[in-house]
Amino acid sequence: MAGQGSGTVPVWDRFVRVFHWTTVTLFALEFVTDRIQWIHQPLAYAILVLVLARVAWGFVGSRHARFTDFVHRPRAVRAYLEDLRHGRARRYLGHNPAGGAMVVAILFMLVFVIASGWLSVTPEFLHVEWMHHVHHISAHLLLLMIFAHVAGVIWSSRLHRENLVRAMITGRKSAQVEAEDSTPAGPGIGARGPAV
Ligand code: HEM
Numbered sequence: 398m399a400g401q402g403s404g405t406v407p408v409w410d411r412f413v414r415v416f417h418w419t420t421v422t423l424f425a426l427e428f429v430t431d432r433i434q435w436i437h438q439p440l441a442y443a444i445l446v447l448v449l450a451r452v453a454w455g456f457v458g459s460r461h462a463r464f465t466d467f468v469h470r471p472r473a474v475r476a477y478l479e480d481l482r483h484g485r486a487r488r489y490l491g492h493n494p495a496g497g498a499m500v501v502a503i504l505f506m507l508v509f510v511i512a513s514g515w516l517s518v519t520p521e522f523l524h525v526e527w528m529h530h531v532h533h534i535s536a537h538l539l540l541l542m543i544f545a546h547v548a549g550v551i552w553s554s555r556l557h558r559e560n561l562v563r564a565m566i567t568g569r570k571s572a573q574v575e576a577e578d579s580t581p582a583g584p585g586i587g588a589r590g591p592a593v
């Protein structure tokens with residue numbers, strides 16, 4: 398582990414980075430293939446496999462990939478958002494409490510959208526209009542969440558003068574303010590995993 402103020406430290410392991418950028422690519426493709434179902438459906442199932450693997454990695458992966466590192470109680474998320482509003486939010490090496498909540502919401506919504514898409518092509522729901530609406534609305538709701546996610550990434554990058562997108566590519570972040578790392582704003586859930 399690099400010392401305070403010097404160099405960079407590993408934060409996102411290879412799995413998290415490959416998972417992230419592959420999911421981004423497949424998710425974008427889902428929006429342009431809705432009329433090409435032989436591509437739309439297999440790609441969605443590929444996303445499902447990625448999400449399930451990410452959930453498993455959330456229990457056994459490296460330190461900042463673990464749910465215990467970034468899932469906080471709602472009170473801590475609210476406190477973080479309040480701090481963010483006043484421009485005094487702490488820097489986290491892993492996901493901050495609001496980002497962590499968004500990560501869980503995105504994973505959940507991906508499964509929901511895929512389930513609604515699958516249901517809408519089953520014989521039982523093929524001609525049930527509302528199921529197709531559920532698929533349409535949930536896919537677009539998730540898209541809105543992604544806009545919020547990217548806005549949060551940009552906001553947080555500006556606040557702490559660090560490039561979070563680059564960190565999701567290289568896996569590394571500046572080692573500065575190491576001492577402030579990762580202690581949740583409020584009580585986190587469960588124990589911490591081992592360091593990367
Ligand atoms: C081009 C658009 C996107 C950019 C620039 C972006 C950027 C990022 C960054 C920088 C992080 C790390 C945040 C942090 O430092 O705490 C992150 C995490 C994450 N993003 Fe995105 N993102 C994008 C689109 C998406 C999309 C489309 C999805 C899913 C449909 C998504 C899902 C996630 C998830 C699940 C994580 C958590 C990563 C993990 O712990 O495995 N992102 N994103």
Ligand code: HEM
Binds near residue numbers: 517
């Ligand atoms: C993350 C995964 C998925 C995303 C982001 C997604 C997104 C979309 C979007 C944006 C549309 C256009 C909706 C409209 O304009 O009405 C659409 C249509 C459609 N999707 Fe998906 N989809 C996903 C997964 C699936 C899956 C797993 C299936 C089926 C196995 C599926 C089946 C369909 C069908 C049949 C349509 C045509 C419109 C309809 O009849 O509802 N989708 N999807």
